[in-house]
Amino acid sequence: MKKVLALLLCLMVSFSVFANGASESSKKEVKTLEILLSDDTLEGGAMAAIVDKWNSTNDNFKVEINEIAYGDMKTQIMNRASVNELPALVKTTEMDAYADFLLPLDDKSLKQSDFLRDVTRDGKLLATPINSTAVGMLVNKSAFDQAGVSYPTTEEERWTWDEFIEAVNTVVEKTDCEYGIVIDHSAQRISTLLYQFGMQIFDPNDASKIAFDSPQTKEGLEFLLDIYKKDISPASVGLGAENAQSTYKTGKVAVHMSGNWVLNDYSNNITNFEWDPALMPYKTDKATCLGGNYLYAFDGTGCEEEAKEFIEWFYKDENYSLYCSNGNYLPSKIGVDATYTVKGMDIFNMELNATSAQPSFDDSVKNSHPGESYGNALRDAVDKAIAGELDADGVIDYFTNSILENYTNVSLK
Amino acid sequence: MKSNNKLNGFLGILFSLLWVFPVFWLVVSSFKNGTELFSYPMTLFPNNPSFDNYVVALFRFDFIRYTANTAFITIIATVITLIMSSMCGFALAKYKYIWLKVLFICLLATTMLPTEVIMRPSFTVIYKLGLYNSLWACIIPTVGTMTGVFLMRQFFTSIPNELLEAARIDGANEGRIFVSLMLPLCKSQLAILGIFSFRWRWNDFIWPLISLRSPDKYTLQIALRTLSGAEAVDWTTLLAASVLTMIPVLIVFILFNRQIMSTNVSSGVKG
Numbered sequence: 186m187k188k189v190l191a192l193l194l195c196l197m198v199s200f201s202v203f204a205n206g207a208s209e210s211s212k213k214e215v216k217t218l219e220i221l222l223s224d225d226t227l228e229g230g231a232m233a234a235i236v237d238k239w240n241s242t243n244d245n246f247k248v249e250i251n252e253i254a255y256g257d258m259k260t261q262i263m264n265r266a267s268v269n270e271l272p273a274l275v276k277t278t279e280m281d282a283y284a285d286f287l288l289p290l291d292d293k294s295l296k297q298s299d300f301l302r303d304v305t306r307d308g309k310l311l312a313t314p315i316n317s318t319a320v321g322m323l324v325n326k327s328a329f330d331q332a333g334v335s336y337p338t339t340e341e342e343r344w345t346w347d348e349f350i351e352a353v354n355t356v357v358e359k360t361d362c363e364y365g366i367v368i369d370h371s372a373q374r375i376s377t378l379l380y381q382f383g384m385q386i387f388d389p390n391d392a393s394k395i396a397f398d399s400p401q402t403k404e405g406l407e408f409l410l411d412i413y414k415k416d417i418s419p420a421s422v423g424l425g426a427e428n429a430q431s432t433y434k435t436g437k438v439a440v441h442m443s444g445n446w447v448l449n450d451y452s453n454n455i456t457n458f459e460w461d462p463a464l465m466p467y468k469t470d471k472a473t474c475l476g477g478n479y480l481y482a483f484d485g486t487g488c489e490e491e492a493k494e495f496i497e498w499f500y501k502d503e504n505y506s507l508y509c510s511n512g513n514y515l516p517s518k519i520g521v522d523a524t525y526t527v528k529g530m531d532i533f534n535m536e537l538n539a540t541s542a543q544p545s546f547d548d549s550v551k552n553s554h555p556g557e558s559y560g561n562a563l564r565d566a567v568d569k570a571i572a573g574e575l576d577a578d579g580v581i582d583y584f585t586n587s588i589l590e591n592y593t594n595v596s597l598k
Numbered sequence: 599m600k601s602n603n604k605l606n607g608f609l610g611i612l613f614s615l616l617w618v619f620p621v622f623w624l625v626v627s628s629f630k631n632g633t634e635l636f637s638y639p640m641t642l643f644p645n646n647p648s649f650d651n652y653v654v655a656l657f658r659f660d661f662i663r664y665t666a667n668t669a670f671i672t673i674i675a676t677v678i679t680l681i682m683s684s685m686c687g688f689a690l691a692k693y694k695y696i697w698l699k700v701l702f703i704c705l706l707a708t709t710m711l712p713t714e715v716i717m718r719p720s721f722t723v724i725y726k727l728g729l730y731n732s733l734w735a736c737i738i739p740t741v742g743t744m745t746g747v748f749l750m751r752q753f754f755t756s757i758p759n760e761l762l763e764a765a766r767i768d769g770a771n772e773g774r775i776f777v778s779l780m781l782p783l784c785k786s787q788l789a790i791l792g793i794f795s796f797r798w799r800w801n802d803f804i805w806p807l808i809s810l811r812s813p814d815k816y817t818l819q820i821a822l823r824t825l826s827g828a829e830a831v832d833w834t835t836l837l838a839a840s841v842l843t844m845i846p847v848l849i850v851f852i853l854f855n856r857q858i859m860s861t862n863v864s865s866g867v868k869g
Contacts, residue, residue, distance in 0.1 A: 224828055227827040261811065454635075
C-alpha cells in the first residue's frame with residue numbers, strides 16, 4: 186500500500202515538473218486581450234461564450250478570460266496596478282475606486298444615453314454597465330399553494346406590506362414553513378424595503394441634504410425590526426449569522442427577499458419544492474434597488490484600442506443580447522431584449538419599470554462623492570437594532586452620523 | 599492505574615471523533631446533490647450518492663493544471679525548506695560562536711512579525727527579481743521558516759557533541775558529518791517538518807493570490823475561491839473539489855507518519 190502511495194507521489198512530482206515545463210515553453214504570437222472578471226462560470230459562462238464567439242470570428246487579436254474570486258478582485262487589481270500589469274478589461278461591481286485609471290470610451294459609438302445606469306464621471310464615459318440586477322422576492326410556491334394563498338405577479342395584485350405579513354403568517358400557520366421571510370444580510374435589501382415606505386437618503390431637491398431622518402424612514406425601520414421581534418424572520422439571518430439563501434433552500438421559509446442573481450442557482454439546486462418570483466410589496470412607493478457589474482478598460486495597458494474595439498463589438502445588440510440570455514442578466518443597454526432559460530425574469534423587469542426614482546437618485550449622489558463612502562453603515566445599524574442595542578431612532582442617528590462623518594459638503598435637511 | 603488508562607483512552611477516542619467528524623461530514627456531503635445539501639431536517643448520509651459533483655469539479659476548471667502547479671510549489675518548497683532548516687538548525691545548535699547566538703535571537707525575533715506585515719516588502723523584492731507571475735514567487739518567500747529552523751535546532755542540541763568529535767577524529771569534514779551522520783539521525787524531525795511544510799504550501803493562498811496573475815499558473819486554492827461568488831456559492835462543486843485537494847496531504851501523512859516514531863540518537867556513541 187505504501188509503495189503504491191510512494192509511486193503516486195513520484196508520479197505527481199514528475200507530472201508537475203513536466204506540466205510546468207510545458208507551460209513555460211508555450212509562446213503567444215497573437216496579441217491577447219485579457220478580461221479580468223469573477224463569477225462568470227457560476228452565472229452560466231456568458232462571458233466565456235461571448236469570448237469564444239469573438240475568437241472564432243476575429244483574427245486581429247484574441248481575447249481571454251481570467252476568472253478569479255469576487256472577493257479577490259480588489260486585491261488583484263491593486264496588486265497588478267502596483268507592478269504596472271493591469272488587465273486590459275475588467276468586469277466587476279466597483280468602478281468609482283478606479284475612476285482615475287479608466288480609459289474614456291467617448292470616442293467610440295457608445296453613449297451614456299444608451300444605458301440604464303450612470304457610468305459617466307466628470308463628463309466622460311468611463312465604463313459600461315454590463316448587466317443590471319434588481320432586488321426582488323422569491324416565494325415558496327409549494328407552501329403558498331398548500332396554504333391556498335395567492336401571490337402577486339401583476340401590478341394590480343401587488344401586496345401592501347400589511348397584506349404581505351398577513352399572507353406569510355397564513356402560510357406559516359398552514360404549512361411546514363417556520364418563517365415568513367428571510368432577507369439577505371445586505372444594506373441594499375434593507376434600503377429597498379425602506380424605499381417602499383418612502384425613505385429618502387438624500388433630498389431629491391438638494392443632493393447636499395441628508396433626508397434620512399423622516400417619519401417615513403422611522404415607520405419603515407420599525408416595521409422591519411418588528412419582523413424580527415415577532416419571529417416572522419429569524420434574527421440569525423437578519424444579523425448575517427445564517428445565510429438567507431441557504432435557509433430559503435431548506436423549504437422552511439415562505440419568502441426570500443433577494444434578487445434576480447439567485448435564479449440560476451435556484452433553478453439548478455432547488456428541486457424539493459416549487460418556487461416562483463413575485464412582485465414586492467409597497468407601503469407608499471414601489472421600489473427596487475438597481476445593481477450590477479461594469480465593464481471597463483484600464484488606461485496604460487498597451488491594449489487600449491483593442492479594448493475599445495472589443496467593448497464596441499460586445500455592445501452590438503446581437504452580441505449583448507446573447508450575453509444577457511446566456512447569463513440570465515437583465516440588460517443594461519436600452520432597447521435590448523434577451524431570451525431567458527430561467528423563469529421569472531419578467532417579474533424583475535416589472536420591478537425595474539415600476540420603481541420610484543429615489544434609489545437611482547441616491548446612487549447618483551453616492552457616485553458624485555468619489556473616494557468617500559459610508560460603507561455598510563445602514564446594515565451595521567440595523568444589526569445593532571436587531572440585537573436590541575438600538576431602536577429605530579438610534580438607527581437613524583447612527584446612519585446619518587456615518588454619512589456626515591464620511592461625506593464632505595453634506596448636511597442634515 | 600488501569601482505570602486511568604481506560605479513561606484516557608476513552609477521552610482520546612472521543613476527541614478524535616469530534617476532530618474527525620467535520621471532515622467526515624464534508625466527505626459524505628460531497629456526494630449529495632444541491633437539493634439534498636440544504637434539506638431540512640439535515641441528513642448525514644446522502645440518499646442518492648453520486649459522483650456528479652466530482653465530475654463537475656474535475657472539468658469545471660483546469661483541475662489537472664492547478665494540481666500540477668500546486669504540487670510543483672509544494673514539493674520544491676518542502677525540499678528547500680527541509681535542506682535550509684536542517685542546515686541552519688545544525689549550525690545554530692553545534693557551533694559555538696557569539697555571532698551565531700546573536701543571529702539566532704534575530705531570527706527568533708522575526709517570528710514576532712506576522713507574515714502580512716512583511717508581505718509588501720517581500721513582494722517588492724520578488725517583483726524586482728523578475729519573479730512576479732512565476733511559481734517561484736510562491737516558493738522563495740516561504741522556504742525560510744523559523745519554525746523549521748527551531749525544530750531542527752532543538753533536535754540537534756540533544757545530540758551528544760561526542761558523536762561529532764568522534765567523526766572529526768575519524769577524519770570527516772563538517773559537510774560529511776552533516777550529511778552522513780546528522781541527517782540520518784533526524785529523520786523523524788525531517789518527516790514532521792516535511793508534513794508541516796507540505797500542508798502549509800499545499801494550502802497556501804496569500805502568496806499565490808498576490809504573486810500570480812495568469813490563469814495557467816493558478817493553484818488549487820485560488821481556483822477553489824472562484825466557487826464562492828459575490829451572491830452565491832457553488833456548494834456541491836466546492837465540497838467535491840475540497841475533498842480532492844485533501845487527498846495529496848493525506849497521502850503524504852500516511853507515507854511519513856511512521857518516521858516520527860523511529861529514532862535512536864545514542865546508537866553511534868560508545869560509552
